[in-house]
Amino acid sequence: MPRLVNHDEYRQIITSAVWKVMYEDGVEAASVRRIADELNISVGKLRHYFITQQGLLGFALDAITERVSARIKQHRLSARSGDAAAIEILGELLPLDHERSVExxxxxxxxxxxxxxxxxxxxxxxxWKGERYVCRMAIVATAGWSYEGRNFNEPFHNAEVEKLADELHLFIAGLTIQSGTYPDKFTPQVINIYLRDHTVRLNKELGDYA
Amino acid sequence: MPRLVNHDEYRQIITSAVWKVMYEDGVEAASVRRIADELNISVGKLRHYFITQQGLLGFALDAITERVSARIKQHRLSARSGDAAAIEILGELLPLDHERSVExxxxxxxxxxxxxxxxxxxxxxxxWKGERYVCRMAIVATAGWSYEGRNFNEPFHNAEVEKLADELHLFIAGLTIQSGTYPDKFTPQVINIYLRDHTVRLNKELGDYA
Structure with a gap:
């Protein structure tokens, strides 16, 4: 690691090391010692940044949350809607490329x-709340409703629509654990077929609401 | 631990200790040392039975597979069918009581x-195959078809029906991770409502097949 780096760069370097170890060997493997070894620095130096493994984990998760949130925000800003947009929004939570597989x-x-x-x-x-936010946003997208003035942190006023968000949330959880555990069966292509099928069904069920 | 126990009893005692530690602190915590401590015996003695943590994990999983299989076999022997039977069959994979929560x-x-x-x-x-077996059996139960002469290890001849097994499998995976992670939201009552709703929908989609 270079001697003179600014704080942000340093955080970025540490993040990469934490992510690499967690991705390859799981969260449990990402101890302060292991990360220090990975970075070829002393445990003492790393402890200036992270006292505990908990700290490392929180750091890695904050980085995920920031990245996913930034991508979701882009979707919101683009204001595209329809099934294809909904599939892309939900796909931000799934292992469709290397970056998302690590996440x-x-x-x-x-x-x-x-x-x-x-x-x-x-x-x-x-x-949980973050996932539900994404599910609600995907529902609004597939129904073709406007994003304008909506707070996706709140349940839909219509309880039947919120129930669809609930079912979508469960479906995404299932797809996440299955695709994360069995990447041989759940290729990006297969994941997209599941998303498409579910979105088509969702759209039919949303037909009656506005 | 008593000095004179037969091999089966000894395995039973060790299983209980492995399960207790895994349930309370996760699989990673169940090292040979920790289990030996839990049983108040030496690591050397425990190593007669398990050389590695892998061995302990395989042992705990075999115990789960045996227990779930025995319960599923009972359902098959009883030959009850209909939605209620399907819900009970699927429920064998979900945290509906203490035993299944540990599993x-x-x-x-x-x-x-x-x-x-x-x-x-x-x-x-x-x-994966074991879960799919249970899903296929639940489909046959909810459709009211006979179990006689069926091999649930094989896909359904009708690809559309197998696709429903596929979707059911994904749904159960989602319900498993969500109920296992958020037991406060997914009480046994809530789990049963999800199972009922999904079975009702499944039944409608199965209506055209025989």
């Missing part, structure tokens, strides 16, 4: 850890 | 580990 892998490792670690409860529930 | 927890931890450990590939794919 999903870290994501699932985090959920696994969060099942046994109460200190991750708040993060876990924040994660 | 699901270990199961998800295993999948998480299997994403980073190629040596678990065969076990991971065997797990």
């Amino acid at each position: 999903v892998s870290i994501w699932l490792s985090f959920l696994s850890k969060a099942r046994h670690d109460k200190s991750l409860d708040e993060l876990k529930h924040r994660a | 699901v927890s270990i199961w998800l931890s295993f999948l998480s580990k299997a994403r980073h450990d190629k040596s678990l590939d065969e076990l991971k794919h065997r797990a």
